[in-house]
Amino acid sequence: SAVISQKPSRDICQRGTSLTIQCQVDSQVTMMFWYRQQPGQSLTLIATANQGSEATYESGFVIDKFPISRPNLTFSTLTVSNMSPEDSSIYLCSGGQSQETQYFGPGTRLLVL
Amino acid sequence: GNSVTQMEGPVTLSEEAFLTINCTYTATGYPSLFWYVQYPGEGLQLLLKATKADDKGSNKGFEATYRKETTSFHLEKGSVQVSDSAVYFCALSTNAGGTSYGKLTFGQGTILTVHP
Numbered sequence: 769s770a771v772i773s774q775k776p777s778r779d780i781c782q783r784g785t786s787l788t789i790q791c792q793v794d795s796q797v798t799m800m801f802w803y804r805q806q807p808g809q810s811l812t813l814i815a816t817a818n819q820g821s822e823a824t825y826e827s828g829f830v831i832d833k834f835p836i837s838r839p840n841l842t843f844s845t846l847t848v849s850n851m852s853p854e855d856s857s858i859y860l861c862s863g864g865q866s867q868e869t870q871y872f873g874p875g876t877r878l879l880v881l
Numbered sequence: 882g883n884s885v886t887q888m889e890g891p892v893t894l895s896e897e898a899f900l901t902i903n904c905t906y907t908a909t910g911y912p913s914l915f916w917y918v919q920y921p922g923e924g925l926q927l928l929l930k931a932t933k934a935d936d937k938g939s940n941k942g943f944e945a946t947y948r949k950e951t952t953s954f955h956l957e958k959g960s961v962q963v964s965d966s967a968v969y970f971c972a973l974s975t976n977a978g979g980t981s982y983g984k985l986t987f988g989q990g991t992i993l994t995v996h997p
Contacts, residue, residue, distance in 0.1 A: 799983040810970065811925075811987045860924060862985070868913050868932055870974075870985060874924035 772873035791861035796841035887988035904971035912973040
C-alpha cells in the first residue's frame, strides 16, 4: 500500500493569485494523477504527472492554468494559477504501482474569493 | 470514451436495511472496476475492486460483481450501519495502454445516509 499526504489541507485565496499544492507518497509509485472535485460533484481527472517530463493533460485543462511538476517517483506539485472563484474545489492527488490500485491523498480544499 | 453512470441519489436507509447502489459503465478496452468511499471530511478510500468478468469484490460486508453482459457493477450490503454513511463512487480504469493506463473515470457519486 501507499500513504499519500497533501499540503496544504485547505486554503482561502484571493482571485488572481496562484497556489501550489504538494503531494508526497511514502513509497515510489509508477503513476501519479491529479483530480478535481468541484462542490457536490464527482472527480474529474486534470492530468497525469509524468516523472521527468511534461504532464499529460485531459481535455479542458491546460498547462498554463495547472502547471504540474514531478521531479521523482514520490513527489508531485500542482499549481492553480491566476485563480478565480470557479477554481474553488477539492484537489486530490493519487498514486499507485498498477492500474488496479490507486491510492488517494486526503485532498486540498481550496476556496477562492 | 469511458463513462460511468450511478443511480440517482441521495439514498436514505434505516440501520440494518439492505443496500443496493447501481452502477453501469461504457468502456473501450477491458476495464477494471472499483468502488471508492468518501467519508465526511476525508479523502477517497478504495472499498473494493474487480478486474475481470464474474469477479466479485468484497470488503467490510460490501460486495459487487463484475457483470460484463450487462456492463454493471452494482454495490450491495445486506445490513447497513450508521457508520456506512458516506459518498460512494463507482469507477473504472482501462488497460488500453499508453496515456490511458491507470486513469480512473468516476461516476457522479451516491450519498448514503443511514439513520439509527
